[in-house]
Amino acid sequence: MRKFLLPPLIVLFFIMESLFVEFVPPTVFAGNYILVPHFLISVILLLTIYGPKNYGVLYGFLFGLIFDIVYTEIIGIYLLLFPLVAYICYRLMKILQNNMIIAVLISIVGIALLELGAYEMNVLINRTNMSFTIFSADRLLPTLIMNFAFIVIVVYPLKKHFEKLVLSLDS
Secondary structure (H helix, E strand, O other), X not given: OHHHHHHHHHHHHHHHHHHHHHHOOHHHHOOOOOOOOOHHHXXXXXXXXXXXXXXXXXXXXXXXXXXXXXXXXXOOHHHHHHHHHHXXXXXXXXXXXXXXXXXXXXXXXXXXXXXXXXXXXXHHOOOOOOOHHHHHHHHHHHHHHHHHHHHHHHHHHHHHHHHHHHHHHHO
């Protein structure tokens, strides 16, 4: 039963991400900063850490494609980055111990890798003229802080849900 709840749960966070952008005005958080909610990739990374093996990478491919279709004009940036970041976090968790503090930190590292990858791809195809120092001060750091707060709020309920999912798949 829990495996059927997983796609709607991830879709819910996909929708929450766009609702956050739509309904939270940019001036709420000091105006000049660019805050990018990464609720979807946060959930995919937590699924990678706590969920069944390879689910995070598979959902990364699927929702990376959906993310590209809905939000970007270039198909492939997030289709590549979502599963790549999920795989890197999966490999990091094989090395590190599995507790919630490490999971939160690895998720933040994953979001930073996603932001840096998207920025570098946009620089590569000349879609942005923002310098790296401005990007890191005005977008990367505020984005990481906001997503850190989100992950701290959702890590425990999602951890419990994904662990029960693993148990239900094993039996």
